[in-house]
Amino acid sequence: MSSFSRSAQQWATFARSWFLIDASMQPPGKIASMCSVRLQGKHKPIYHPLSDIGDHVVVMNTRHIAFSGNKWEQKVYSSHTGYPGSFKQLTAAQMHKKDPTAIIKLAVYGMLPKNLTRRTMMQRLHLFPDDVLPEDILKNLTEELPQPREIPRKLSEYTQEERDAFPMLWTPTNKVIQIWKETSQVPLDQRVLDTIPSQKLHSE
Amino acid sequence: MAARCVLQSARTALRTVQSELSSKGLFQRTPGFSQLSFLGSRGLRHVVEKKDGKMTVIEGVLEPTSERPQPPNPTASCPIYRWNLQNKYNYTDVLLLSQFIRSDGGMLPRRITGLCAQEHTKIVICVQMAHRAGLLPDHKPPLPEGHVPKPKSNPPLNRYLTRYSVKSVKPIYKTGLKWCKKRMSVGHPALKNNIRYSPKPLYIQH
Numbered sequence: 001m002s003s004f005s006r007s008a009q010q011w012a013t014f015a016r017s018w019f020l021i022d023a024s025m026q027p028p029g030k031i032a033s034m035c036s037v038r039l040q041g042k043h044k045p046i047y048h049p050l051s052d053i054g055d056h057v058v059v060m061n062t063r064h065i066a067f068s069g070n071k072w073e074q075k076v077y078s079s080h081t082g083y084p085g086s087f088k089q090l091t092a093a094q095m096h097k098k099d100p101t102a103i104i105k106l107a108v109y110g111m112l113p114k115n116l117t118r119r120t121m122m123q124r125l126h127l128f129p130d131d132v133l134p135e136d137i138l139k140n141l142t143e144e145l146p147q148p149r150e151i152p153r154k155l156s157e158y159t160q161e162e163r164d165a166f167p168m169l170w171t172p173t174n175k176v177i178q179i180w181k182e183t184s185q186v187p188l189d190q191r192v193l194d195t196i197p198s199q200k201l202h203s204e
Numbered sequence: 205m206a207a208r209c210v211l212q213s214a215r216t217a218l219r220t221v222q223s224e225l226s227s228k229g230l231f232q233r234t235p236g237f238s239q240l241s242f243l244g245s246r247g248l249r250h251v252v253e254k255k256d257g258k259m260t261v262i263e264g265v266l267e268p269t270s271e272r273p274q275p276p277n278p279t280a281s282c283p284i285y286r287w288n289l290q291n292k293y294n295y296t297d298v299l300l301l302s303q304f305i306r307s308d309g310g311m312l313p314r315r316i317t318g319l320c321a322q323e324h325t326k327i328v329i330c331v332q333m334a335h336r337a338g339l340l341p342d343h344k345p346p347l348p349e350g351h352v353p354k355p356k357s358n359p360p361l362n363r364y365l366t367r368y369s370v371k372s373v374k375p376i377y378k379t380g381l382k383w384c385k386k387r388m389s390v391g392h393p394a395l396k397n398n399i400r401y402s403p404k405p406l407y408i409q410h
Contacts, residue, residue, distance in 0.1 A: 025362055066362035069390035069410060073373040091375045097358055152296035152364070154339045166299040167273045169283040170317050173248060 013046060017055045018140040022131075022147060023104065024061035027068055030148040031059060032107035039112065039121040049113065056124045058137055063100040063129040066149075067092060077106065101127035282320040290323065291397045295333035295365065298340065305331055309343040329392045336366040365391045 004012065019038055023031045034057075037043055041053035067075070075092040095102050108125055112118045126137060249264035275286040284290055293300050304312055304319070304327050311331060314324045334340050338360070347353070363370075367389050376386050387409035396406055 064362055066364055068365045069388050070366050070368050070373040071388050072361050074376050074388045076375045076377055089377055093361060152339060154341055155298040155302055156341055169287055169303055
């Protein structure tokens with residue numbers, strides 16, 4: 001800001017901020033890309049790969065991340081220590097059960113530049129499985145980043161007014177109810193019966 | 205075809221009424237049944253009996269429909285086309301999907317809802333994805349009485365846009381090289397014609 005004094009402007013430009021991201025119901029890849037951008041310092045106009053201007057990023061609720069598709073069962077994390085017989089392959093679900101922060105940690109590690117600064121950037125990444133954060137980190141936080149994915153609402157979260165405002169697309173007729181009663185073993189749904197103004201049916 | 209169904213329903217209604225009358229044997233059969241009512245619109249009717257001395261008139265009277273918003277395209281056969289919702293809904297539109305499912309989560313048959321074949325399959329796919337994403341928590345099948353659920357060792361994992369059922373999928377141990385990679389499928393190709401407001405194409409193989 002032009003109204004700041006020189007020392008305040010210097011401080012505002014080069015200070016290391018602490019960002020907070022809530023990863024609940026979010027895809028881990030998108031969270032990891034947001035983290036890697038801020039850990040490298042690429043969100044700052046003064047970026048240079050050699051100047052160590054990355055910020056700290058705190059990710060909470062990593063236990064509640066949501067993979068799209070069937071990745072929990074299909075995605076496989078492989079590792080080999082170099083010794084014979086130590087090739088391990090774990091699915092994302094097994095990995096997550098063993099360590100709830102591992103998926104995001106590996107994703108961020110793979111997105112950072114493959115040089116010696118990567119390890120220092122990983123040290124500035126703080127992952128927490130739940131929303132319980134230690135006090136010293138809570139005191140350092142400066143900004144919360146918006147979540148990348150819009151969480152869809154469950155049917156139970158809609159109010160009755162919203163449900164009533166939504167029009168019925170199809171209405172059952174007496175003939176349809178008759179077919180249903182004659183042919184189906186499943187009893188007629190109460191919701192279908194409620195659409196009939198008065199409960200006057202043929203065969204009762 | 206709709207007219208034939210209406211005529212059939214009216215004929216069966218008349219037949220049941222006539223059989224009742226003949227079994228009772230007390231009242232005269234009136235020749236002047238209102239022949240016009242079953243040529244009118246489909247709808248719910250209730251049976252009304254009127255007595256004038258020795259004459260009984262039994263009629264199926266159309267019930268006044270409550271004031272409901274009219275669809276913008278009433279001449280279409282499929283409800284989705286009637287409301288111009290083709291290519292506009294997704295697995296997140298739970299208010300729409302819940303109109304085509306039973307209380308235990310299963311789909312209503314096509315002959316009942318009146319959906320066309322393509323839209324019925326699309327709705328089935330969206331309902332499956334919504335169930336797997338946990339967006340329909342109250343539409344679970346009823347458990348037998350006195351059943352105590354076992355304590356689950358793994359808490360349920362959050363997921364969305366799952367194409368295949370969780371138990372049927374195998375892990376991809378060897379993904380292959382970049383040119384022949386075994387991709388993980390997300391979403392469903394049946395919804396590829398959905399309207400997208402971003403310039404990026406639909407990304408189905410991750």
